[in-house]
Amino acid sequence: MTPSDRDATGLLTRPDPFVQLITPTGERVRDDVHDPWVRDIDLDVLARLYRDMVVVRRLDTEATALQRQGELGLWPPLAGQEAAQIGSARALRGDDFVFSSYREHAVAWVRDVQPAELLSVWRGTAASGWNPYEHNMAVPQIIIGAQALHATGYAMGARWEGTDTAAIAYFGDGATSEGDVNEALVFAASFDAPVVFFCQNNQWAISEPVGLQSKQPLARRADGFGMPGIRVDGNDVLAVLAATRIALDRARRGEGPTFIEAVTYRIGPHTTADDPTRYRTEPELAEWRERDPIARVLAFLEASGVDAEGLQRDAQAEADRVAADLRAAITTLADPEPMSVFDHVYAEPNSHLDRQRDHYARYLAMFDDASHEASGSEGGAR
Amino acid sequence: MTPSDRDATGLLTRPDPFVQLITPTGERVRDDVHDPWVRDIDLDVLARLYRDMVVVRRLDTEATALQRQGELGLWPPLAGQEAAQIGSARALRGDDFVFSSYREHAVAWVRDVQPAELLSVWRGTAASGWNPYEHNMAVPQIIIGAQALHATGYAMGARWEGTDTAAIAYFGDGATSEGDVNEALVFAASFDAPVVFFCQNNQWAISEPVGLQSKQPLARRADGFGMPGIRVDGNDVLAVLAATRIALDRARRGEGPTFIEAVTYRIGPHTTADDPTRYRTEPELAEWRERDPIARVLAFLEASGVDAEGLQRDAQAEADRVAADLRAAITTLADPEPMSVFDHVYAEPNSHLDRQRDHYARYLAMFDDASHEASGSEGGAR
Amino acid sequence: MTQLTLAKALNAGLRHALADDEKVVLMGEDIGTLGGVFRVTDGLKAEFGAHRVVDSPLSEAGLIGTAVGLAYRGFRPVVEIQFDGFIYPGFDQIVAQVAKLHYRSRGTVKMPITIRVPFGGGIGAAEHHSESPEAYFAHTAGLRVVACSNPADAHLMIRQAIASDDPVLFFEPKRRYHVKGEVDLDASLADAPPMGVASTLTRGDDVTLVTYGALVQTARDAATAAAEDGVSIEVIDLRSLAPIDYAPVEASVRRTGRLVIAHEAGQQGGMGAEIAASITERCFEFLEAAPVRVTGHDIPYPPAKLERHHLPDLDRILDGVDRVLGRPNSLSGVEA
Amino acid sequence: MTQLTLAKALNAGLRHALADDEKVVLMGEDIGTLGGVFRVTDGLKAEFGAHRVVDSPLSEAGLIGTAVGLAYRGFRPVVEIQFDGFIYPGFDQIVAQVAKLHYRSRGTVKMPITIRVPFGGGIGAAEHHSESPEAYFAHTAGLRVVACSNPADAHLMIRQAIASDDPVLFFEPKRRYHVKGEVDLDASLADAPPMGVASTLTRGDDVTLVTYGALVQTARDAATAAAEDGVSIEVIDLRSLAPIDYAPVEASVRRTGRLVIAHEAGQQGGMGAEIAASITERCFEFLEAAPVRVTGHDIPYPPAKLERHHLPDLDRILDGVDRVLGRPNSLSGVEA
Numbered sequence A, B: 001m002t003p004s005d006r007d008a009t010g011l012l013t014r015p016d017p018f019v020q021l022i023t024p025t026g027e028r029v030r031d032d033v034h035d036p037w038v039r040d041i042d043l044d045v046l047a048r049l050y051r052d053m054v055v056v057r058r059l060d061t062e063a064t065a066l067q068r069q070g071e072l073g074l075w076p077p078l079a080g081q082e083a084a085q086i087g088s089a090r091a092l093r094g095d096d097f098v099f100s101s102y103r104e105h106a107v108a109w110v111r112d113v114q115p116a117e118l119l120s121v122w123r124g125t126a127a128s129g130w131n132p133y134e135h136n137m138a139v140p141q142i143i144i145g146a147q148a149l150h151a152t153g154y155a156m157g158a159r160w161e162g163t164d165t166a167a168i169a170y171f172g173d174g175a176t177s178e179g180d181v182n183e184a185l186v187f188a189a190s191f192d193a194p195v196v197f198f199c200q201n202n203q204w205a206i207s208e209p210v211g212l213q214s215k216q217p218l219a220r221r222a223d224g225f226g227m228p229g230i231r232v233d234g235n236d237v238l239a240v241l242a243a244t245r246i247a248l249d250r251a252r253r254g255e256g257p258t259f260i261e262a263v264t265y266r267i268g269p270h271t272t273a274d275d276p277t278r279y280r281t282e283p284e285l286a287e288w289r290e291r292d293p294i295a296r297v298l299a300f301l302e303a304s305g306v307d308a309e310g311l312q313r314d315a316q317a318e319a320d321r322v323a324a325d326l327r328a329a330i331t332t333l334a335d336p337e338p339m340s341v342f343d344h345v346y347a348e349p350n351s352h353l354d355r356q357r358d359h360y361a362r363y364l365a366m367f368d369d370a371s372h373e374a375s376g377s378e379g380g381a382r
Numbered sequence C, D: 001m002t003q004l005t006l007a008k009a010l011n012a013g014l015r016h017a018l019a020d021d022e023k024v025v026l027m028g029e030d031i032g033t034l035g036g037v038f039r040v041t042d043g044l045k046a047e048f049g050a051h052r053v054v055d056s057p058l059s060e061a062g063l064i065g066t067a068v069g070l071a072y073r074g075f076r077p078v079v080e081i082q083f084d085g086f087i088y089p090g091f092d093q094i095v096a097q098v099a100k101l102h103y104r105s106r107g108t109v110k111m112p113i114t115i116r117v118p119f120g121g122g123i124g125a126a127e128h129h130s131e132s133p134e135a136y137f138a139h140t141a142g143l144r145v146v147a148c149s150n151p152a153d154a155h156l157m158i159r160q161a162i163a164s165d166d167p168v169l170f171f172e173p174k175r176r177y178h179v180k181g182e183v184d185l186d187a188s189l190a191d192a193p194p195m196g197v198a199s200t201l202t203r204g205d206d207v208t209l210v211t212y213g214a215l216v217q218t219a220r221d222a223a224t225a226a227a228e229d230g231v232s233i234e235v236i237d238l239r240s241l242a243p244i245d246y247a248p249v250e251a252s253v254r255r256t257g258r259l260v261i262a263h264e265a266g267q268q269g270g271m272g273a274e275i276a277a278s279i280t281e282r283c284f285e286f287l288e289a290a291p292v293r294v295t296g297h298d299i300p301y302p303p304a305k306l307e308r309h310h311l312p313d314l315d316r317i318l319d320g321v322d323r324v325l326g327r328p329n330s331l332s333g334v335e336a
């Protein structure tokens, strides 16, 4: 890689070669290595992947709208990363376990998490939206990179138990700079852990371009840690599916971890609190919009003879239904009980906390319900 | 690298190719890439490098003896790593800055640290042996890997100041698993910091073989972080000198960091508290003894017509003198003043600590000097 | 004098420090081009350049560790930790390196590093964005720990922290970033009260109320409310948490005989424990009642909709005041 | 009953846990082949295999973070931190993950992780090998913190810690590893006192002396010495630091009216602060004097030749006893 592959901010302008099976304009690229891994993906299945992506994009838009309307405290949009998330999540088996960051809404969707459960955390009504064991998906992680180690440990355990279950860790380009992610690569390689490191390189870590984190394509990080690295077009759902299947297959066969860099783009702000116009340009955005993950699948399906209009209409209808259900569910979500603030700190009785809980209950009991409801946050419980 | 390159413990049995200019039996290997970097190293200079190594080995033996005799609390021997340390340290300029771990006694020797200063810390009389700015060498680091970040930050500063000063970080094979070392590679690459990461792969991290930390030769770690990695015979002082000069030259020219893996071996225990027979075999040791860094230089010098016997005699005499001086200096080192326990916690007055110091002075004043001297550690100050 | 928000007062203080000493460098995630997620460093990269206001890779250990190296080289790094809950990956570098290196080098290597930490809750944020980790650092020998509570202090104290040859953990009350106050941008540090000095905000005879950071405003409000009730509260803003300036607290407690300490952090081993223990040691015979701690619960920071049931507020502080005065309160009749 | 050293008692406890529950795995640096630098895990890898007693790569965050993942999978990891001073690189994973995940998952994910930490000084060690970081963890909601002081307790408490569904920081007094005592290897956990319970070691009427870990023996010695002097000391071994079992301390202080707390960690924000503040809250009207803290100084751990001027010892504890009794002492005549 020569310096001229990068623009002034260090952003990769001419990406390294990567796996791509459907081009941005919807042409199918033949690839002898990866095609066999998606032979079962016929037009029907691809149409379902398309629908997944349309739905999660709609879910994302609805969540952003809910935040703007004051129904959520914050929302980190996934727009642009639908293919990376749907493609990888659809490669998983039900018994595989997912460790995600805060942006993997589409992965949660694939894992059958209810959208309202997903949003409850961002509304601030619950510490977590679901029971990880019901979806085989951990509670999302905000501490950048920490979950990479959790996935590795989980995978070590699955292997020691003699199962062929795998774990997958989702994290961003920025996360590759944290010690935890690098240590996870060390442990995973050392113990041949059946784990897939799925890095969504969406080009930005809040305002920082990926070039600030690394001057190499991130997939190259893998080799030095003793595992294969795959660089895949993260906006190509079929290519992502193939790459993730390859990695999972390695994992199940006891060959250890794989690192996947899915090259994609965050189309929206980092979160609803962010203003991306402060750090990136309209042309850059326009360029990436042309690589839209959804449009290309529709184009390919259409070129393959599928009734694109009908598909689009159906998908949109499903998406709108999901969005409407979500809005209804989230806006009626009850606030948590005050005393639940003490629940689940410990799994076993704890003399100190039990006493503190008792004291706070006595404190609350001093106020009658009417005045209690009236107060604001600064005003307190009264 | 195939799995068969490793033995059951994961230890590398057939090392990757690496830079070697003098073979274990003392033959000079021609190498068009590296020879130009050591053209100035004539027989005289090489003889001086030989003397360096003999002296530091003697110093090391003396320190071990002093520890066995109760004069030091602990000692981490460098035996076997003389070439890696002397070769790299002799490549440095006086204004370059060294950040080492706890085993770089030979580097300290090259930086003109007095052996007794070096040992004072292991005797427990001082928190550090020297003023870093007098030797351009930081206080040694026990927290594994932490100094890699310090070297990187120092180098960033040197670059921002427009100088061509470089920094060098010494650490072990085990340290490559710590987040700090990996983060140092990230920062160094990102800021083109003029820093050399000098990893002495001595095959062991206490009882853990390097294969537990990495299944790849460590030098390969570099590429994924965007810097060159050099694998060098760490028992070949000439090759180490050449590799380090190359790295320093890159640093000075603003081309950023380099990672060097010096493949060597810890011949002694991890520290004087360690019993290596619990985890490694005699044949392994014997194999590495044959790659001795000192013997090969002498063999080469002898083959080149140098009076080897005389050289050996002179070197040994110097070494014995250094050892005797060291013993005299260290065994007469006074214990620190009790109240000095409070010195240098802060650079500026601190009301809390000043009060605590005052209280402790009053406490000590309760005891008369005679009884004070008599007490042991459990008995207290009385 | 200018009216500035606390965030802008910090910005002005940082600008001052950058202009005064070319060895001052700012480092952090998103502090350059973006100006920080709270805009505290807004405009400074444009003004001083990318080598003075440095966007760093995403790693807190990396940030603090390279700051140590820069300090070795003679720089005075000012590191921003984006949110309180993200300081822990840098904990080792802070506790084992930044705090100890002056001692470990026998005073030859200075660590004039300032670590800025927006801290505390009350903004309805997501997990890990509302923590109060100050007690960890106050328990760490070799560090100084301060917390500002208003624009004027913020402006002076950040400059003092940067000028200090000791490492300083500088806590900023994030929910007060937008509170405005008078700031004298031309104030000289020589005339300013040292950052280690506590500040008595209201005079009172009945109860001494000690706090810091965001709760200082709440404490003032509590004092106002209590005054209407005939209770006279002396509010002290500690400003420095390590070391603590006990003189004004002692003097006050000798008069009032009653001490209430408030903070957002949990109670077990929080700053309140240290203050209660120290004041009991120093003023035992003046105390009319045991010092009362009004703190966050000993729980992980709860979801946003529950935070008002975690954070001490005006009512909980007043309940603590009632407790220390032996007036009817939430624990009346409960055996201690 | 068998005579065992504290280290061997731990070893036997770990063996018990490994044999009882196949989900128990031991992880750490050098714990397998070498048996740990203190030999606490000696022989266990040979007995249970490399998947139950795991030599890990050199990374504390890696160790704790993978333990979290193993706990997610239903394992009960027991992580050894080689020395106290090396726990900080794992601090984030402990404080932000291990401590919070049960809460963050609304009770669905258990974190039955035991983190073993040889702690404290007095062995003439190098830097970072003699620290007492327990207060950091006692201030962290979601963790339990215990410290054993003798072989019998060590044996039972490590088994109880591993059996606990909550994460436990398990502190081992490294300078007492070689002290011998009676251990009942067949003791059932059902009959044993819970690890959260404090233990009163000597009865006394004049002063209550509270401590934990290595200083328990020193406190006993102090009580013996004081008895010769006519002072009767009640020594309490806290055993659990979070939560603290205050009942016996309270009961004792109600009788003695005087409390001394001793620990090796620094004073500012140490366990002594919490204990002094809590006992003052609970027993204010029974206190005859302010609780006295006898602690290490607030300094980085000093070089070996100075550690006896840092660590509380018998004489310093007795000076604290004199102080709380108002007898002539080092601070006599000094204004508080």
Ligand SMILES: Cc1ncc(C[n+]2csc(CCOP(=O)(O)OP(=O)(O)O)c2C)c(N)n1
Pocket (backbone or CB within 6 Å): A103, A142, A143, A144, A171, A172, A173, A174, A175, A176, A202, A204, A205, A206, A266, A270, C029, C058, C060, C082, C086, C089
């Ligand atoms: C340890 C830690 N440090 C800082 C942050 C603040 N932060 C939240 S998201 C983010 C950027 C993450 O970038 P990336 O890993 O690329 O993921 P993306 O948001 O692009 O999906 C930062 C710095 C954090 N959450 N955790």
Ligand SMILES: Cc1ncc(C[n+]2csc(CCOP(=O)(O)OP(=O)(O)O)c2C)c(N)n1
Pocket (backbone or CB within 6 Å): B103, B142, B143, B144, B171, B172, B173, B174, B175, B176, B202, B204, B205, B206, B266, B270, D029, D058, D060, D082, D086, D089
């Ligand atoms: C953070 C940290 N964890 C653990 C230790 C304990 N320890 C001291 S040396 C060592 C092994 C280091 O191995 P390596 O990096 O290969 O260096 P070497 O001793 O071989 O020179 C360990 C685990 C430490 N000093 N610091």
Ligand SMILES: [Mg+2]
Pocket (backbone or CB within 6 Å): A172, A173, A174, A200, A201, A202, A203, A204, A205, A206
């Ligand atoms: Mg990103």
Ligand SMILES: [Mg+2]
Pocket (backbone or CB within 6 Å): B172, B173, B174, B200, B201, B202, B203, B204, B205, B206
């Ligand atoms: Mg090694």
